[in-house]
Amino acid sequence: MLMTYLEAIRQGIWEEMERDPNVFLIGEDIGVYGGAFKVTHGMLDRFGARRVVDTPISESAIVGAAIGAGFVGLRPVAEMQFADFITCGFDQIVNFAAKCRYRWNAPVPIVIRAPSGGGIHGGPFHSQNPEAWFVHTPGLKVVEPATAADAKGLIKSAIRDNDPVVFFEHKALYRRVKDDVPEGDFTVPIGKARVFRQGRDLSVITYGAMVHVAAEAARNLDEEGISVEIVDLRTLLPIDEETILASVRKTAKAIVLHEATMTGGVGGEISARITEKAFEHLDGPVVRITAPDTPVPFSPPLEQAFLPNVDRVVEKARWLARY
Amino acid sequence: MAAVKPSLTEALPESVPEAGLARRALYYMVLQREVEDRIERKLYRQGKILGGCYVGRGQEAICVGVGLVAEPDDVLFPSHRDLGLFFIRGVHPRQVFAQYMGRTGGFTRGRDGNMHMGDLNLKLVAIISAMAASVPVAAGAALALKYRGSPNIAMVFFGDGATSRGDWHEGINLAAVQKAPLVLICNNNQYAYSTPLDRQMACAHVADRGPAYGVPAEIVDGNDVMAVYQAARRAAGYCRAGLGPYLIECKTFRMTGHSAHDGADYVPQRLFEEWGDKDPIRRVEREMLERCWIAREEVDAMYAAVQAEIDEAVAWAEASPLPDPATLLEDVYETPGPGGIAGC
Numbered sequence: 080m081l082m083t084y085l086e087a088i089r090q091g092i093w094e095e096m097e098r099d100p101n102v103f104l105i106g107e108d109i110g111v112y113g114g115a116f117k118v119t120h121g122m123l124d125r126f127g128a129r130r131v132v133d134t135p136i137s138e139s140a141i142v143g144a145a146i147g148a149g150f151v152g153l154r155p156v157a158e159m160q161f162a163d164f165i166t167c168g169f170d171q172i173v174n175f176a177a178k179c180r181y182r183w184n185a186p187v188p189i190v191i192r193a194p195s196g197g198g199i200h201g202g203p204f205h206s207q208n209p210e211a212w213f214v215h216t217p218g219l220k221v222v223e224p225a226t227a228a229d230a231k232g233l234i235k236s237a238i239r240d241n242d243p244v245v246f247f248e249h250k251a252l253y254r255r256v257k258d259d260v261p262e263g264d265f266t267v268p269i270g271k272a273r274v275f276r277q278g279r280d281l282s283v284i285t286y287g288a289m290v291h292v293a294a295e296a297a298r299n300l301d302e303e304g305i306s307v308e309i310v311d312l313r314t315l316l317p318i319d320e321e322t323i324l325a326s327v328r329k330t331a332k333a334i335v336l337h338e339a340t341m342t343g344g345v346g347g348e349i350s351a352r353i354t355e356k357a358f359e360h361l362d363g364p365v366v367r368i369t370a371p372d373t374p375v376p377f378s379p380p381l382e383q384a385f386l387p388n389v390d391r392v393v394e395k396a397r398w399l400a401r402y
Numbered sequence: 403m404a405a406v407k408p409s410l411t412e413a414l415p416e417s418v419p420e421a422g423l424a425r426r427a428l429y430y431m432v433l434q435r436e437v438e439d440r441i442e443r444k445l446y447r448q449g450k451i452l453g454g455c456y457v458g459r460g461q462e463a464i465c466v467g468v469g470l471v472a473e474p475d476d477v478l479f480p481s482h483r484d485l486g487l488f489f490i491r492g493v494h495p496r497q498v499f500a501q502y503m504g505r506t507g508g509f510t511r512g513r514d515g516n517m518h519m520g521d522l523n524l525k526l527v528a529i530i531s532a533m534a535a536s537v538p539v540a541a542g543a544a545l546a547l548k549y550r551g552s553p554n555i556a557m558v559f560f561g562d563g564a565t566s567r568g569d570w571h572e573g574i575n576l577a578a579v580q581k582a583p584l585v586l587i588c589n590n591n592q593y594a595y596s597t598p599l600d601r602q603m604a605c606a607h608v609a610d611r612g613p614a615y616g617v618p619a620e621i622v623d624g625n626d627v628m629a630v631y632q633a634a635r636r637a638a639g640y641c642r643a644g645l646g647p648y649l650i651e652c653k654t655f656r657m658t659g660h661s662a663h664d665g666a667d668y669v670p671q672r673l674f675e676e677w678g679d680k681d682p683i684r685r686v687e688r689e690m691l692e693r694c695w696i697a698r699e700e701v702d703a704m705y706a707a708v709q710a711e712i713d714e715a716v717a718w719a720e721a722s723p724l725p726d727p728a729t730l731l732e733d734v735y736e737t738p739g740p741g742g743i744a745g746c
Contacts, residue, residue, distance in 0.1 A: 103549065129549060135579060140572035143538025144545055147556070150527060151477065151546035170569070174530050175539060181733050182514040183521070183528045217734050217743070241736045270739035317739025 082260050085253035087227035088192075089118050091234035092156060094264065096126055099154060102238055103130040105141055106158030106192075115160045116194055116253055138167035145189040146176050146243075154238055155189050162195035162247060163207045176243040177218030190237045190244045195223075196288055196338055197370075197386055198251040202377035208287075208339035208370075213245045214316045214348070220269055221316040223247040225290035227258045229313055232267025240269060249288040249338075256291065272319035274326060278308030280400055281332035284323055284349055286312040289336045289387060296392035305400045315345055323349060324357050331362040332399050338387060341369040363402030366395055420628075421695035424686060427470060427627045428696070429704060431462040431683050434486040436708050437495050440716065441502055446662045450720070451502045453515050458483030460625070460657030463682035464589050465559065466490070467630025468650075471638050472557060477525045477543045479536040479558040482517040483589060483656075487559075491524045495712060499719035507722030511729070533564035533594075537573030537586070544582035544647070555583035555641040557634075563594020565608050571615075574647060578615045583641035585634065586617075586649045589624065591656035596668045612649035624652030625682040655680075 082090070096102045103126075104119055110133040113120030123131045134141050138159060145155035159165045165172070172191065179185040197206035213221045220242055224230040230248070237244040275290055276297055283293040290311045297307035310326045312319065327333045333353050335346040350365040368387050376382050438457035445451045458465065465484035472478060472490070480487045488498065501508030501519050509519035509528070520528030527543070529536050540558035547554050564570055565588065577584040588608045592599045605611065612619025618640065622633040630652055637648040655677035659666035690696040731743040 132545070132580070135572070135575055137538075137572035137576055139569050140538040140541065140576040143535065143569065143573060144542030144576060147527075147539035147542025147544070148546035148549070149542075150522060150539075151543050151550065151552075153546045153549060155542075170532050170535060171538065174532055175535055178530070179528070180735070183510050183519060184733065185520065185522050185528070186736065220735070314739070317735070317741060318744070319739060320741045320744075 080260055080262060081257055082227050083254050084224075084227045084230050084248070084256040085116065085118060087231035087260050088234050088248060089120065091231040092119070092238070093122065093125075095235055095238045096122070096130065101152060102154045102156065103132065103148070104156050104158065105132040105134060105145055107134055107136055107141070107160050109133060109158050114158060116250065118192070119158070138164050139171050142168035142171035142191060143175065145191070146171065146179075146187055149188050150185065156238060157189060157191045159191060159193040161205050162193035162209055163204045165191070165193050165209060169212070172213065172219070172243070172245065173216045177216045180242065181218055186241045187243045188241045190234070190246055192246045192248060194250045195247045196249040196251055197375050197382060198288065200377065200379065200382065201250075201375070203374040206375035208247075208337070210247055210315055211339060211344050214345055218243070219316060220244045220314065221247070222269060222314050223249065223287045224313060225252070225275070225287055225311050227256060228260045229267050231260050232265055233269065233313065236266045236269050239266070244269065247287065251288050252291075267313070270314045270317050270319060272310055272312045272314070272322040274322070275309040275311040276307065278330065279306040280330060281305070281334060281396060282308045282310060282326040282330045283334045283336055283392070283396075284310045284312065284326070285336040286315065287338060289338050292387060292389055293336055293392060296389045296396065299389065299393050300396055303397070305396060307396060318349070320352055320356070323353065327353050327357045328360045331360055332402065333361070334366045334368060334392070334395055334399060336368045336387060336392060338370055340372045341367060342372050344369055363399050366399055368392060368395055421690070421693075423470065423631070424628065424690050424695055427466050427631070428683070428686055428690065430466045430469070430486045430489050431627065431686070432704060433489050433495070433708050434458060434462045434466070435683060436705070436712055437498060438485060440712050441499070442658070442662045445499070445502070445716070452504070455502070455662035456482040456517050456660070457658055458485060460677060460681060461589055461591055461654045462486055463627035463630050463686070464587065464624050464652045464654060467627045468557060468559075468585070468587055468634040470631055471634035473554060475525060475552070475554045477527065477540070477547070477554065477556045479527045479540045479556065480517070480529065481559040481561060481589060482529060483561070483591070484559045485517065488526065491526055493521075493524070495715035496718040499716050500722045503719050504724065505719055505722035506725050507719060512725035532567075532569070534560055534567040534570035534573070536560065537564070537570045538576065541573045541577040541582055541584055544577055544584035545580050548580075548582055553642060555585060555638060557585040557587060559587045559589060561594060562588060562590040562592065562599055562608055563597065563602055565611060566602055574615050574617060574649070577647040578617050581644065581646035583644070584647040585637040585641055586647060587634075588649065588651045589654060590651055591654050593656050593660070593669065595660040595664075607651055609649060609651040617647050617649050619649035619651065621651045621653060624654030625680045625685060627682055627686050
């Protein structure tokens, strides 16, 4: 069934709430208002204020309360209004939630949803991609779907998972991406990447909104006779190294593409793993395409210059293909 | 709403057998004191315990007084000075010594040390080092108990310094707005590491902060275990009645440094002397002897039994194996990804 990325997340949460009375939502403006992006629209009417908890502006308390409710047998889904505000709940996520199982065998079955990403003229505090902070935290799972089908399948898996999952939803995809979502109770496994597009000449390893940038670039490059394979990571932690390496071994060339800034980003980790474990298969350097190391600017020409785009991918791919 | 100062001589409810209650309180306080003395004054100095080493000397009446009010299924969030709660929940000192020594017999199998321990089966939640981080977590547990229609409540313990952190304020506020059944117990020992209370806050009492959130608060003599017990009963009753959170500020004094490495030279000696005279164990013991609730010989026998239990427990802990380095990668996740844990 065709549906938007946003509708897919909404339906995934809705179905899990219907299925399991222990699933509940907690966050800012998620009840009457239905969430800043309307992901939780209609849920208050259906499930009531007991299960759709509007909170004060207290990200630390939202995450902390989710952890505590998890200890008492509930399966909380916490919403950060924007991923940018996740910093206010950082300690609860990286020091409390992430370490409980390892320290004292206490599962923390929570989901923290975080609308991330630029391209909506949100400026420095409504556009960031902070996934790398969490990818650097053992004990967390970090997910970022690119399609409606994966968004639904992964949010359902995240809710059923017994470990804390940080679930990044790219805001620019909410209403722009629409694809076929399987009927029925289907899930997508956390920790498994997928080959989004088959190709021969080079691999683009990417996730989130950049999957679509890569796809458009790949269509353009097809016309030039450069066949691009795209690996959509879907989960950033734990990373599916096998799928990445299999693709690179096949194409012998790799571009790692993400919207987040470069230094200390997920791209560095992936390119290091490729060079460590598939070096002898490579016919060229592993290339990163990312945003530059700046805050996310507001004004459209600046933001456009900041965000990786199709032209940059095409240009780098041509360069790499010549190796 | 203003902070309420209860009468410390208020009579216990008739249904409470005072002497029996006092005996239990004395036992758990003595057990905490003696276990912690062994940890801080012996095992730490012998190098058998490494790292941070936090004890609640002089403050035992707080966790014991509250702990004796808690129902078995109430969810407790001890701070690092509330060891007595573990004993009240049936934990054996063996497990505590093994925890401090980094042995597999401890709560965390060597993954964490000292008071960073918990057991969900016993409804004891482990603290993390960031002060007050447990407060929003406890608010969530309280919210979930209400969600599930449970008659149980959550009880969270913290020091005076913790009330300077944003987490404390976010947690109490959320609990108040949601009318979550959460008892907040402040162990006001007047020092946060080396920082005295007047450098920690400009208000006179931690209890003054409760009414700002619509939360009733009271101040209690934290060295009087029966007074703490009564305050905890009022607080628990309020929460169980569905009226929302309740704050208790227990005035006490930290009769040690922050941790075993800290000589606390910054604390004026006269304060140690003054508060030493108010020792909560000596106090309840004296009252019990005066009222003939216990005989001197029984007190002596209690101490002897505790010492014997501790000797046995230390031996057990020392015999408990240190963790096998091969277990390093276990339990990061319930199910790690197909590639396992990276970096090995």
